[in-house]
Amino acid sequence: MELPGVGNPRTVRDLAAFVQSYHPKLVFLSETRQSEEQMQQLRWRLGLKGCLARSCVGRSGGVALFWEESLIVNLVTISDKAIDVSVQECPASPVWRITFIYGEPRVQDRHLTWEFMKRIKFRDSNPWVMMGDFNETMWQFEHFSETKRGERQMEAFRDALGFCEFHDVGFSGLPWTYDNKQFGRRNVRVRLDRVVATEAWSKLFEHASVEHLVSPCSDHCPVLLRLGPTEQRTDSRKIFRYEIMWERELELGDVVLAAWDNVSTKSDLGSIASTLKGVMCSLQEWSREKFGSVRRKLKELRDQLALLQSQSDDASRKKAKETVDEMNEMLYREEMMWLQRSRVSWLKEGDRNTKYFHQKAVWRSRKNRIRRLKANNGQWCDDPKQMAAMAQDFFKSMYTRDDNVDPEVLKQYLPERVSRDMNEKLCMEFSDEEIGNALFQIGPLKAPGPDGFPARFFQRNWGMMKEDIIRAVKEFFSTGSMPDEVRQRRWRRSPVRKG
Secondary structure, X not given: OEEOOOOOHHHHHHHHHHHHHHOOOEEEEXXXXXXXXXXXXXHHHHOOOEEEEEOOEOOEXXXXXXXXXXXXXXXXXEEOOEEEEEEEOOOOOOOEEEEEEEOOOOHHHHHHHHHHHHHHHHHOOOOXXXXXXXXOOOOHHHEEOOOOOOHHHHHHHHHHHHHOOOEEOOOEEOOOOEEOOOOHHHOOEEOOEEEEEOHHHHHHOOOOEEEEOOOOOOOEOOXXXXXXXXXXXXXXXXXXXXXXXXXXXXXXXXXXXXXXXOOOOOOOHHHHHHHHHHHHHHHHHHXXXXXXXXXXXXXXXXXXXXXXXXXXXXXXXXXHHHHHHHHHHHHHHHHHHHHHHHOXXXXXXXHHHHHHHHHHHXXXXXXXXXXXXXXXXXXEEOOHHHHHHHHHHHHHHHHOOOOOOOHHHHHOOOOOOOOHHHHHHHOOOOOHHHHHHHHHOOOOOOOOOOOOOXXXXXXXXXXXXXXXXXXXXXXXXXXXXXXXXXXXXXXXOOOOOOO
């Protein structure tokens, strides 16, 4: 994937959304206007460990390449306007070459780009593909403006492509990749970005395709290169959860209050669990009407923006600006979703922290995915049903009482840790303050239970729920009775008293 630079937080959010939507293994940024150090930090935000970058010169230029750690990437050459690498998906797969390029922006300097392309041709003999912003078109029909483009400069570009034995891979989407966003006669739209390849590369990737995407934050279209058919992702079923992005709506508190008060009796943990289930159902219905799917809405807005940008009338261009504003709000909401899934113990919104919580969320997701388990006979198993049975048998065996062990014998060798005085203090009834303190000691965004509520939900609504929850907790500790619907929950913290 090739995208324009990342000079502001909105562009970074849009970039992160692209990475999450399309899961590219290589991401190239041109005209970053950032330092190499800043680009190294951005890789954490994207969840892509590999990174090569060159700093901008003054307020212009700068390139960066990020890649997934599963790839084998070796540098061929790098400059302030190009990154040339060889790539392997695994040690047994074929090696191919890809050059990401940013062409000279000034016409009088563009010959330097063509000379560079010719010069690096012989540095690697593997199947070769090149993509990026060449700052030039091949043909006049790729230039949409009242003024014509110079024939000589386009011919020089075609000569360079011919020397390198490149052909245009083609594209789908908008017929241009650059739009100066001006109205009327001042509007200029040009296909400056493209993917070109040698015949050997095209034979290696017969199903490769190129798509011009749309961005609300740049005058260039992101360019997506797919090497083959889209992979089908099989995700496990996910619970519906409380989303902190809902807190941007003032009516959230009214929805929670109405659902909470809908149950008059909340005397024990069982009734609390039932009430919370009703609250989640109300929130789910409200969210479906108010928010819908953020990612689905983003896709709809991108499609709408692409359609509007294909129109040249002023009304469509004004509507496109409104769509851009709506997309920015959706991108911000998605950023909050990533913050929540990172499960950090603090909440600070803004791009300066996103590189951390995005890294945490992406890597946590990868770490938590169990791909295979080793059986007692030494054989590896990757079947989901068999792995579930293996895990159940393992923990059942671990926590089953061993009748060959006498607890009374073991007690003889264990020193006394709790005195009678300490035990009396520990058995005292918990105070309201201790129960409240236990709740607020939980990280607000730590993993929610099966009901989907993180500690932040209870902390935020403590004034409303305080009396009911404290009464239910005390009832449990006095009776020792836990209803079945509560046993299935993962209660993460109980009040703790120091002895």
